[in-house]
Amino acid sequence: MSVTLPIDPLKPRFLELLESHHMVVESQTGSGKSTRLPLWASEKGRVLVVEPRRVACLALSDFLSSGQGPRVGHAIRFESTVDEQTQVAFVTPGVALRWLSEDGLSGFNTVIIDEFHERRWDTDLLLALLKRRNRHRLVLTSATIDGERLASYLEGERLIGEGRQFDVSLYHLAKESRQLPDERGLEGRVRDAVLRGLEESPGDILVFLPGKREISQCAAQLKDVDVQTVPLHGGASNAEQRAALRSGERRRVILATNVAETSLTIPGITCVVDSGLERRTHQRNGRTVLGLHRISLASAAQRAGRAGRVQAGICYRLWGQHAPMEALTPPELKREELVEPMLAAACAGERLQDLEFVDTLPEKSLGIARDKLEQMQAIDAQGKATDHGRRLYPLPIDTLFAHLITAMEDKACREAMVDLSAALSLGARLWQPPTSEDGLKALKAWQPLECDAMTLLSLLRDKLPEALSCDKQMLAEARMLANQIRDALALPQLSVATPVSRNAWLASVMRAQPDLVYVRRLKRSQALGNGFSEVQQGRDSRVPEEAAGAVVFDQFSLPGRGVKQTLNLATCMAPVTFKQMLEAGLGELQTGVLQEDGHTLVSKVVYAGRELGEVTHQGSSDQVVATLVREILAQQRLPGVAERLRSDLAAWALWCALGEGQGETPEPESWLIQQLTDLGVESFDDMELIGEEELTFDGIPDWQRAEFDERFPQRLTLAELKVTVEYDIRKKSIDVVYHSGTRKAGPKRWELPRWTGWRVFYRKASKRVALS
Secondary structure (H helix, E strand, C coil): CCCCCCCHHHHHHHHHHHCCCCEEEECCCCCCHHHHHHHHHHHHCCEEEECCCHHHHHHHHHHHHCCCCCCEEEEECCEECCCCCCCEEEECHHHHHHHHHHHCCCCCCEEEECCHHHCCHHHHHHHHHHHHHCCCEEEEEECCCCHHHHHHHHCCEEEECCCCCCCEEEEECCCCCCCCCCCCCHHHHHHHHHHHHHHHCCCEEEEECCCHHHHHHHHHHCCCCCCEEEEECCCCCHHHHHHHCCCCCCCEEEEECHHHCCCCCCCCEEEEEECCEEEEEEEECCEEEEEEEECCHHHHHHHHHHHHCCCCEEEEECCCCCCCCCCCCCCHHHCCCCHHHHHHHHHCCCCHHHCCCCCCCCHHHHHHHHHHHHHCCCECCCCCECHHHHHHCCCCCCHHHHHHHHHCCCHHHHHHHHHHHHHHCCCCCCECCCCCHHHHHHHHHHCCCCCHHHHHHHHHHCCCCCCCCECHHHHHHHHHHHHHHHHHCCCCCHHHCCCCCHHHHHHHHHHHCHHHEEEECCCCCCEEECCCCEEEECCCCCCCCCCCEEEEEEEEEEECCCCCCEEEEEEEEEEECHHHHHHCCCCEECCCEECCCCCEEEEEEEECCEEEEEEEEECCHHHHHHHHHHHHHCCCCCCCHHHHHHHHHHHHHHHHHCCCCCCCCCCHHHHHHHHHHHCCCCCHHHHHHCCHHHHCCCCCCHHHHHHHHHHCCCEEEECCEEEEEEEECCCCEEEEEEEECCCCCCCCHHHCCCCCCCEEEEEECCEEEEEC
């Protein structure tokens, strides 16, 4: 520690408090907290440092490993240098949670959660679990954090250190002072700001952009500029990330997402260009949606600080100086679904809803997560992790994919699901289908099945033709992930993958997770539904529009038009026929038609509003009763019963409304179902024992019924005119409605019952006239 850093004066107080207190440590960017605090804490025992981003884990581990001091290691997906002799371990939150579920992090004394202000769900959950167990000393760090509130939550102490921040000159480049960050024309505005920065600043330039697409677009805009453009994002390879952290021979323009906001010192940066945008998930209409958002003021301050790490710098903001932006980024637990957090908590022995978080969790999101995990049988009714759930959790993929893998019915299907899950778990598209005629011919020859899922399997398992291309680094990562999961499940490596029967695989998937099956809308061929939600077929999907339905393995949700609308794009589909859906047991039986044998039903099967086909079967008691009721109401069985029942129910409803009696008035169908069920009808033969008198509604007493019908008839036959009568008790009005007859004029008031105190109208077609 030959170099003095601004955080160094805090060391005595930090070590004193570490003996008996949790801590929140605040200091400006560049103070040295990410490198000094772990080393200080290692004087009191082993330290686990949780870094929200993989790139920070690697950078900090590499930096501290290069000097003298305690043994330092890191653990990220696919890579770990941590062993029992490691004193300081830098890990991602997912690794920390898995280790917590395995041994409670028993080998560590102190847990430092760095950059806590990002408020990721995994760091929030880790903190809540560790606080509840109270077995470790906890330290939260950040440059922008609500320190007082967090210290109160931890019942700990708050330390505030000085930062080493050179002056950063801020320039807002929008024409209007209240103009918000905007994606329109972004690449052109970034180019202009970069050119200005090259003239006004001596060092490298760091540009903050919302995603890989914008990074590619801005890189294209800068091709003719004499600089080295370097992409930096979560999907970049470890080598690319390390390259961004080293100085270059030429002036560099680092095009980065918000991975570069915190914990990293990118050398040579004296200028920042900030788009003011990021891609962030949030809950919308019951789904987690990825959308473009404006950053918070706290994030803007973090980004600007990157320009003042080594000398005075410049920050160009592409929005107005007085733009109304939110102060802090909302926590993920409030804006994403809670399936993964709930399973992670259950595997750590806790119920998510029982934990104390910094912010209260949304009840609706808790309910949705509980329902999904119970459906997967990953948790039981008490919210505890099942054996199935514990098998799912360690797999480094989405909970749904983990469930499908373990639910497959044979080894070949399980391997196929592993490989597809790996291909879909990278957070970005593995490849783009060709658009040229030669490319399309090569694709057809290589994988003739027009199926996104089988195409991805071929991509992982087979050699790609020269006419086709994909992201080689991402393909290598997908194969590595597939082999890692295969190892965990004792399956053969990808190089000797078991061939799979597509139909058997999809049948297994449909039985395990029926709601992944969608049928095509009749009038909108690009839209498909499953009875609960709708998806639009993605532009790059290979599935033909004439396919009746598909298993939708992956969706990409975006905000649609309006406040609550969500656009769900199906990005990985496997076409299936109605016959395959029937064989998988999908759909609901509609009321069947009784065959001549008097025992067999032929029923239509309907799924998400589409008729899949017909099945012949012996009806269950419920289906038998439903069929009998339909036939009675259609006058096909026991003629006259339905008409009398409707009349009796209508009279009873009026009787009760007039205050003559009390009770509910059921619908004819529901009353018949209940009556036949109470009579013990389970087969069609049982109906032979049922008489009409047993299907009579017991409403108005018999000795009062005739008088009541005379006062309040439901039908009247007049001279050359038949009418029905409708009563509105609330309005105290009666409508006499034309039914049939040759009379042109309406009824006279004297022809009708007295109806004292009622207003009476005659209605024919659209005309309604009062009768006086």
